[in-house]
Amino acid sequence: MKKLLLNVSAAILVTFGFTGMASASPSTYQVKSGDTLWSIAKRNGLTVQQIKSWNKLTSDTIKLSQVLKLAPGVQKNAPVKTAAAKPAAKQGAFKELTMTATAYTASCKGCSGITATGLNLKKNPSIKAISVDPRIIPLGSKVYVEGYGYAVAADKGSAVKGSKIDVFIPNKSRAIKWGSKTVKVKVFY
Template sequence: MKKHIIALTAFVTLSVGAAGQASASNVHTVEKGDTLWSISQAENVSVQDLQQWNDLNSTVIYPSQQLRVEGALETYIVVSGDTLSTIAEKHNVTVKQLMSNNQLTSDLIIPGDKLVLKGSKVTQPEVKGATKTSVTSNTPSETKPAATAAKELTMTSTAYTASCAGCSGITATGINLKANPNQKVISVDPNVIPLGSKVWVEGYGEAIAGDTGGAIKGNKIDIFIPSKQAAINWGRKEVKVKILD
């Protein structure tokens, strides 16, 4: 995707959300040929939201599986000036719960991020012949992503947006970032991190390696942040990156 890399120093805050209860209308039964991507496009949600709402550690889904597709969790979208403490106090949760629910390893938060406050996830039906995956809980005392990492790297990170002049908003793998501004995507060198990989980035969280860039070679990544100012605030810094699948 054509984009501009924005680099400066770092500062962070969070983003806003709405809550809802599950009903028959917001549960999708997977049919043959469905993918998380096709379901996300049909339901106007992000792949990451589908994975989070349904405790999915990968993009593998099965026919007859039920997926929650909207209003799965009570969420909050951070606004300028928010901190984890003020959000926790306002919504009657603890900072520890916020960090655990959102797999945060620090109190740094990015404008536009959707925070899970509380809620339950869809219980998946048993799929004959399918291998069940488990989710590793993440607490503030742990500096690990939700899933076991296959490989860990230290990489130089920068940030970009989809709203720059001349930017199409479509990534190398076809993700429409303008239509899905809350999707967490990183641009990678496919020779280092294969496109489509699920990754965890220190200070950013779980994301999809869904884009490439002319300046992104070797141990470099470019993270997508919907807010231009937040991308500027991210700057250029060394981060730990864990390849989850």
């Protein structure tokens, strides 16, 4: 009787236990309409640079129905993740930098409003985004800027070099009012 109970328990564990484990952490994602590398990275607790590296992407352009690796070393027949998921909470790891912060807006003459990571700032003026030197702060990084709040390193600019950032402020007069200030920036990883 003990053997039978043990065998039934093992069969139930194999049937239900491994089924949940296999679907708990899909390692690929199929691009849907409206997706950007930044939105996919944010939903999955990753950075844009990680996704670009794992998929050998040389630009931020992605295509509808494209299958992206969400982990290094993913095989082609891995399950495809199509449902939106909340990223795993990241605990505590960050580096703190002292930087000069100026502000920019997407409403300037000739500005497209599209960031280097594909965010449309004109259509989404409430987004908290900063422009960075990617050698200092990788694109796609989650940051906290003193006096501005939590944001994403979503853009780069020709004038943004070294320990300088630009914070996105949708209103031109408020952007001018921001001026130039020295701030502490926490870069989470």
